[in-house]
Amino acid sequence: MDQTFAEATEEPGLAFVAGRFDGILGMGFTEISVMGIPTVFDTMLAQGAVDQPVFSFYLNHDMNGTLGGELVLGGSDPNHYEGEFHYVPVSVVGYWQMTAEAIKVGGVTKPFCNPCETIVDTGTSLLAGPKDEVASIMEDYGAIPLILGEYIINCTLVPDMPLTTFTLNGKDFDITGPELIIETVDETTGQHLCLVGILGLDFGPIHAWILGDPFIARWYTEFDVGNTRMGFAKSR
Template structure:
């Protein structure tokens, strides 16, 4: 792949007509709980709707999303930290037009159209469902810069309403969706697709490296236009997208050690960079937790004895007859209050609407272990073990 060769030539942070690198920062957040009840509600909203409904597309609970990067909007560029989310397809950032009662908006960077010479008024109403409320505002047009590349005349949303604690305490300002255009609100072309259409990127491929090392200096990297062999071992295993909208693929099975097999007749899964955990049917996740010796605690969390993490069974996700294995240290999240360590399962039970046919959501717990390539050109997802 040409873009892979180019990656070896150009230094990090440099954009060419074919590739761009966006450093990702890791949001280290002090919290006592993963608040899985709230996360479950948000994910149910996100993945239980009709992906062809232009009125609203739903967002996950970004309180648990840890990785974000910087983009610019306007001329001169106004900077924003955004979560690059493969589970949605629109770009929105806070607006300078938000009211004084919108605290979440006031505490973050805001787009001011009066300060951009390339702004074009659109004013179409915009809403993205978030749990019990909506992120709402108006559509505008301007230049969007990502990794040194410019998406000209890009439509995006200026958010004037941002309900929910997630947006209030989040380190990010907005969301840049990287899903298929089929789930884009108002039929807006996603930023990445605009970059491809305008020739800023040659190959319609992007890839994520998420650093799960809590002591690491770099949170990760998003590469537009290809993948970087310095971040993975061996070759990619490619899995075809089974339904355009989200990055939805078929998983052959999920095995816990050698004694428990889940998703035994194959199942639909979504690879979602905007979700931190791995979510699956409640009954199956309950069996998984029983198998690894986890016990239910508060807010839907499952606790594991920290002294036994190293002895936990491997959990294998099978795609294309190849196993992708997570060890206990990969799927257990360790938290400390300074006195004691608490080890929490990275799996959660979630029963999605059967109309979506989706059963599992693979978030950052999975993507952090496996370098992931999203290929629009061939409608496939590539997985390889991260270094």
Template structure:
């Protein structure tokens, strides 16, 4: 899922793999926050006359090789000898890709989603002995004033990022990271997903999305004002009065306060408060389902465990630590590997 273009004032860049010294079990990839600059406006000027795309069935250039120049952006490097096949995107359907200055998209879903059966990067790293386990975790720093956007950890998780213990929820459909959500409550008076529903944890989605009717009821409870494309705005003055929104996962309630689920930005000196919930209907057979995107995953660290021959895939969730809380950011914490 691609993040909505409206919510791209800050972008997280994921450099290519940056490995720790030889013998380390974890691969740590820092996430950097950047502001789109003037370059974006220059790019958009060229969109008036889009290049003509090749039509299906058009004659091929024969057996002659085609050379396509690739630009390497923010590769802080490190892993050598890993042979990974990647696909080249010939056309992007959204302005998101013009705003997001990055090398590409690192797919961390299950192999069934892979195009042409190509082995996903996680599988390749495990097969080549660069990772002990097919486990990874995301810590997302949502402080807009910090250039540090968080960290992706391959091979396990770091308790410096979260407050233990982790609550593990089994993956119900091993394609996207889909789990069963038991219930959603908005304050004391509104229950959504009352009979249980499917939910997907996805760092590629900025907001929390859900079926239109349920998201409409949620915004009626928190005073959301419809904007565009299923998005809502919130009166900034109302934030201290808004109720918590809570998700029941694995028998544990995961609460979001209004400060967690309202995105506050300033544009041209004007303060704007955007709801972190968006209406998105996914039709059967894949849907309907909710997507717990970065609004949720910035508050709760997720540990994605692909499992093995002895155990099934699962996702661990725990409250993210704020910088400087409990463990100092510069202190070393023992890495945790789900058993």
């Protein structure tokens, strides 16, 4: 494969220290590629290395599971989803971006999304949204703010958390309370802490919600490069 990669010789943040990974493989569109360099998947397509212009992700949040996740290049794996895919067109070619008709909490539509933009991103460990919009949802949860846009909730309240729903191309995609929670233990006190997997951020010029790992874990995600669309099916 004749593929150009970039070498990072200095990284000022803590992401690579905390994440313990060696690099980033961009799976977006060439339109946002530095210097317009073809992406790895574009190169694979050009060389006929994959059967279809599609790649798919399965993520397993069951820490006791034998398989943490699966990336399929050139198709999808029916062993990891049920039913048919529901497809949503890409709204802006660049990121894997699509328009949500609504965001609902407990079945009630939030006023800030009518409609709004979302970006599906496997490289984001949580869901993320504009700070004020996330704060509004956290009020519905009864969550408590921490520093850096994070929130915790009393662990006893998690089973009764309302559904969080993203309406995409006419279909509702729910995420339950437990599917949004990251449970940790305070090393000092031994107390169980429940971190809500939605982060409030200042996005600057990009006003969109990022649907990261909690969404993809719930909904098996197919990235259809050939048809410029995304498909979602319930993960097994």
